[in-house]
Amino acid sequence: MDTRTTYRTAVVRVPAGPGSVELIDVPRRALGAGQLRVRIEAAAVNPADVWVTDGFFHSIGMIHQPEQTGLGWDFAGVVTATDTDLAIPVGARVAGMVPGFDRDFGTFAQEVTVQQDCVAVVPDDLSLTAAATVPLNALTADQIVDLLGDGNGRHLLVTGAAGAVGSFVVPLARDRGWVVSGFARASDEAFVRGLGAEFVSAPSRGWDAVVDTALLQEEGAALVRDGGTFVGVRPAALPTPGRGVAVRAVSVVPDASRLAALLELAARDVLRTRIVDVLPLEKVSEALRNVAAGGVRGRYVLTP
Numbered sequence: 001m002d003t004r005t006t007y008r009t010a011v012v013r014v015p016a017g018p019g020s021v022e023l024i025d026v027p028r029r030a031l032g033a034g035q036l037r038v039r040i041e042a043a044a045v046n047p048a049d050v051w052v053t054d055g056f057f058h059s060i061g062m063i064h065q066p067e068q069t070g071l072g073w074d075f076a077g078v079v080t081a082t083d084t085d086l087a088i089p090v091g092a093r094v095a096g097m098v099p100g101f102d103r104d105f106g107t108f109a110q111e112v113t114v115q116q117d118c119v120a121v122v123p124d125d126l127s128l129t130a131a132a133t134v135p136l137n138a139l140t141a142d143q144i145v146d147l148l149g150d151g152n153g154r155h156l157l158v159t160g161a162a163g164a165v166g167s168f169v170v171p172l173a174r175d176r177g178w179v180v181s182g183f184a185r186a187s188d189e190a191f192v193r194g195l196g197a198e199f200v201s202a203p204s205r206g207w208d209a210v211v212d213t214a215l216l217q218e219e220g221a222a223l224v225r226d227g228g229t230f231v232g233v234r235p236a237a238l239p240t241p242g243r244g245v246a247v248r249a250v251s252v253v254p255d256a257s258r259l260a261a262l263l264e265l266a267a268r269d270v271l272r273t274r275i276v277d278v279l280p281l282e283k284v285s286e287a288l289r290n291v292a293a294g295g296v297r298g299r300y301v302l303t304p
Contacts, residue, residue, distance in 0.1 A: 002039075002080055004028060008304065009109035010284045011068035015055035018288035021071065023281065026105070029113040036116055037081040038094060042132035042278075043107040044074040045300040046164070050292045052101070060236055062101045070106030071284070072302075073097050076122060076132035077111075086116050093128060094119040095263060097135040099254050108284055110304040120260035126267040133164070133273045133299040138262040140233065140252040141168035144211055147231050147248045151178030157207040157223060160214030161197060162188035162297060165233065168271050169211050170195040181207075183214070188297070195272070221245060274298030 006025040014020060031037060049071050057063045076095040079088055088094060096119030098107055105112070122131045144165075148156070156173055160166040161182025173180050174196050181200045182192040189199045205222065209229040212220035221230045221241035228245055232238060235249040265271045276298040279287050287300040 007110040008281065009105060010071045010281065011104070011106075012053050012071065013068050015053055015058055015069070017054050018050065018285045018292060020053055021285050021288065022068075023284070024068070028111070029105070031081060031083050031113060033083055034086070034116050035083050035113055036079050036086060036088060036094075036119070037111060037113045038075065038077040038096075038119070039080050039111050040075050040077040040107060040109060040304055041128045042076045043072045043109070043302045043304075044133045044136070045108075045284075045287045045291055045302060046073060046136060047291055048073065048136075049108075050288055053288055054292075057101050062236070064102055065104050068104055070098075070103050070109075072107030072109065073099075073136045074132050074134070075107035075112055076128040080111070082116075088116060088119065088121065093122040093131075095122050095128070095131040095135055096120065096256075096259065097139065097252075097254055099252075108281060108302055110281075115254075117256045118254040120256050120263055123264055123267040126263060129275060129278060129301055129303075130266065130273040131263060132301055133275065134263055134266050134271065135259055136252065137164040138168050138266070138271055139255060139259060140165050140250055141172055142258055142262060143252055143255075144169055144231050144233075144250045145172045145176055147250060148173065148176070148178070148209055148211070148229060150176050153177060153179060154208035155179045155181065156209045156211065157181050157183060157200065157203055158197070158211045158213065159183045159203075159216050159220050160212075161192045161195070163213055164274075164299060166211070166213040167191075167195060167274075169213065170197045171265075171270055173211070178209070191297075221247065276300050278303060280304075
């Protein structure tokens with residue numbers, strides 16, 4: 001039985017880039033109704049973590065933590081304690097995500113206490129390291145495709161199709177009847193085509209829909225035909241293309257049943273998990289600097 005009263009976690013007190021991250025010991029959180037505690041075995045590093053460290057989300061009023069802001073969204077690990085009568089037992093391998101920005105804890109830590117509806121059981125043939133790269137990006141992609149709806153043979157352009165979210169959008173959108181093309185760097189052509197998409201290196205206008213995971217914003221919206229659909233990933237900064245273009249943006253939320261299905265797709269390699277490197281938690285600033293530099297294909301994963 002783990003009798004610790006504190007645990008190690010990565011936080012930002014004053015955002016000033018990856019170098020401002022600190023590792024501190026904080027009190028263990030008591031279990032609330034419907035919650036479980038997970039010993040974290042792996043936590044994925046995402047661009048959003050970089051934007052927390054550099055103060056972007058603070059600057060637009062999405063973070064108001066007076067002392068420290070927790071880092072990390074994705075995690076995978078083993079359940080060590082639960083509220084009574086939960087369906088997931090102690091000892092289960094799970095993956096999940098912590099929602100929201102304005103919080104003093106995250107998943108770059110030794111453990112996390114979360115609601116049961118934030119996690120799903122990891123299939124036996126999917127490693128916890130790979131599972132940690134799924135929740136945030138795959139749920140984002142799946143909820144993007146929900147905003148698109150059924151394709152019925154219409155043509156979709158995914159910008160950033162070789163990235164973590166874009167590469168998940170491609171197969172999920174194809175499954176909903178979209179004819180998908182991916183916009184990415186020339187060096188990513190083979191990977192994008194391997195996802196089942198056509199490859200585009202210089203997109204023209206006239207697409208029925210554009211999913212903009214590359215943050216092109218107005219430039220991406222301009223590629224949509226009159227009356228088409230644009231789906232972005234920054235709800236706080238929507239483009240205004242006019243021309244009857246429907247503009248939507250995803251705000252990812254936890255969904256346990258949906259995550260369980262996505263983890264199964266990852267186990268079957270329908271959703272391709274890619275890991276750049278696995279680093280100890282002590283090297284969190286190094287991982288963040290590498291992600292901030294751009295051009296990363298796959299995820300850095302931290303292990304406590």
